[in-house]
Amino acid sequence: MGYRHTKDDILAGALAAALDDGLSQLTFGRLAKRLGVSDRVVVYYFPSKDDLIGEVLLGLGTQLQIALAPAFATPAANHVEMLRAAWPVLARSEHDPVFALFFEAGGLAAAGREPYRSLVPQLVTAWVEWAAGLIVGTPARRRDEAAAAIATIDGLLLFRQLAGSKAADQAARRILAGGASARG
Amino acid sequence: MGYRHTKDDILAGALAAALDDGLSQLTFGRLAKRLGVSDRVVVYYFPSKDDLIGEVLLGLGTQLQIALAPAFATPAANHVEMLRAAWPVLARSEHDPVFALFFEAGGLAAAGREPYRSLVPQLVTAWVEWAAGLIVGTPARRRDEAAAAIATIDGLLLFRQLAGSKAADQAARRILAGGASARG
DNA sequence: CCCGGTTTGTAGTGGTCACTGCGAAACCAT
DNA sequence: ATGGTTTCGCAGTGACCACTACAAACCGGG
Numbered sequence: 001m002g003y004r005h006t007k008d009d010i011l012a013g014a015l016a017a018a019l020d021d022g023l024s025q026l027t028f029g030r031l032a033k034r035l036g037v038s039d040r041v042v043v044y045y046f047p048s049k050d051d052l053i054g055e056v057l058l059g060l061g062t063q064l065q066i067a068l069a070p071a072f073a074t075p076a077a078n079h080v081e082m083l084r085a086a087w088p089v090l091a092r093s094e095h096d097p098v099f100a101l102f103f104e105a106g107g108l109a110a111a112g113r114e115p116y117r118s119l120v121p122q123l124v125t126a127w128v129e130w131a132a133g134l135i136v137g138t139p140a141r142r143r144d145e146a147a148a149a150i151a152t153i154d155g156l157l158l159f160r161q162l163a164g165s166k167a168a169d170q171a172a173r174r175i176l177a178g179g180a181s182a183r184g
Numbered sequence: 185m186g187y188r189h190t191k192d193d194i195l196a197g198a199l200a201a202a203l204d205d206g207l208s209q210l211t212f213g214r215l216a217k218r219l220g221v222s223d224r225v226v227v228y229y230f231p232s233k234d235d236l237i238g239e240v241l242l243g244l245g246t247q248l249q250i251a252l253a254p255a256f257a258t259p260a261a262n263h264v265e266m267l268r269a270a271w272p273v274l275a276r277s278e279h280d281p282v283f284a285l286f287f288e289a290g291g292l293a294a295a296g297r298e299p300y301r302s303l304v305p306q307l308v309t310a311w312v313e314w315a316a317g318l319i320v321g322t323p324a325r326r327r328d329e330a331a332a333a334i335a336t337i338d339g340l341l342l343f344r345q346l347a348g349s350k351a352a353d354q355a356a357r358r359i360l361a362g363g364a365s366a367r368g
Numbered sequence: 369c370c371c372g373g374t375t376t377g378t379a380g381t382g383g384t385c386a387c388t389g390c391g392a393a394a395c396c397a398t
Numbered sequence: 399a400t401g402g403t404t405t406c407g408c409a410g411t412g413a414c415c416a417c418t419a420c421a422a423a424c425c426g427g428g
Contacts, residue, residue, distance in 0.1 A: 028386065040407060151340050171312075212415085221376075374423105375424070376421105385412105398399100
């Protein structure tokens with residue numbers, strides 16, 4: 001019948017715990033209590049904390065793509081249209097723990113803490129290439145618009161996480177209002 | 185002749201320590217050792233860790249403006265010109281501990297940890313308004329371009345901190361190359 | 369030169385952390 | 399059922415954290 005806990009059980013619990021309480025609250029002890037087991041069990045499957053974090057970040061990458069896919073699903077001809085398509089995702093991003101967790105991991109990477117410093121750049125690079133792949137419908141000469149849109153979307157995500165919806169809404173409104181009639 | 189240490193001494197040391205080693209390494213004990221005193225002295229001036237962090241973040245805000253001022257000093261008529269003016273600052277941002285410290289604080293705020301959750305949004309909002317104030321030379325109807333540029337610059341800063349220069353350079357090159365001849 | 373408050377050192381407090389030694393229980397093959 | 403392996407609980411270990419009790423050193427004003 002197998003044992004009570006598999007590695008996947010614990011990993012899923014770890015990702016859920018991180019989404020609920022943040023990476024800083026993800027400890028062997030707390031995770032074990034959440035799963036109703038001794039922390040020895042967690043350590044058995046993930047011999048070091050870095051092992052656990054590494055796999056949690058992998059899961060976070062998947063969640064990020066799921067969360068952002070709708071933003072790039074609609075084909076868009078230019079910068080402003082891409083932003084408009086992404087808007088529904090951006091607008092609720094501040095309530096999405098996936099983005100909060102991503103920025104927490106990013107902050108730890110910026111602080112130079114391992115294993116984040118090694119792993120987060122791979123995560124971000126993979127995301128950028130994935131996003132670029134989703135917009136292949138864009139003509140080649142519009143690739144610059146796509147690059148600008150991706151950077152802008154990223155900046156607005158940052159505003160929303162760090163400054164709240166007010167600043168982000170203001171910036172987005174100006175971009176959408178100003179660019180609507182101009183270039184097409 | 186007064187005492188050996190003033191509050192400003194210790195605060196300056198704390199900001200320097202944070203820039204050197206990150207906020208996560210800023211502890212009473214380590215700061216005291218750096219200053220060559222007992223940790224009791226630090227605690228005397230900053231009764232709680234949050235007091236210390238609050239003032240360090242205030243200092244960080246000033247440093248951020250100093251670091252970013254050259255990016256907005258040149259008047260620019262549109263999105264692409266603004267990005268081009270900001271480029272020298274962006275290009276070296278990954279080696280600037282001020283930006284690393286800012287993203288670390290941002291990550292802690294995204295994780296919901298106090299006092300960052302309360303203080304960082306004020307920091308970012310203040311920065312956005314300050315940046316908007318610097319670009320008053322831009323005609324009113326170009327304000328949307330400015331908003332897009334600020335978000336784009338922010339996104340590129342993020343790329344550089346979290347994904348390294350390669351991804352950021354690629355995105356920026358596309359934006360600058362594609363937009364150079366277009367709108368003016 | 370002594371008296372008040374201000375500043376600093378010594379030596380802790382209780383808490384949490386990642387991680388471990390060891391033995392027992394659960395499991396599987398035979 | 400039995401022997402060996404995998405899984406797990408109990409009870410730690412030492413390190414580090416923010417923060418504190420207490421008393422000594424220091425200072426300017428009288």
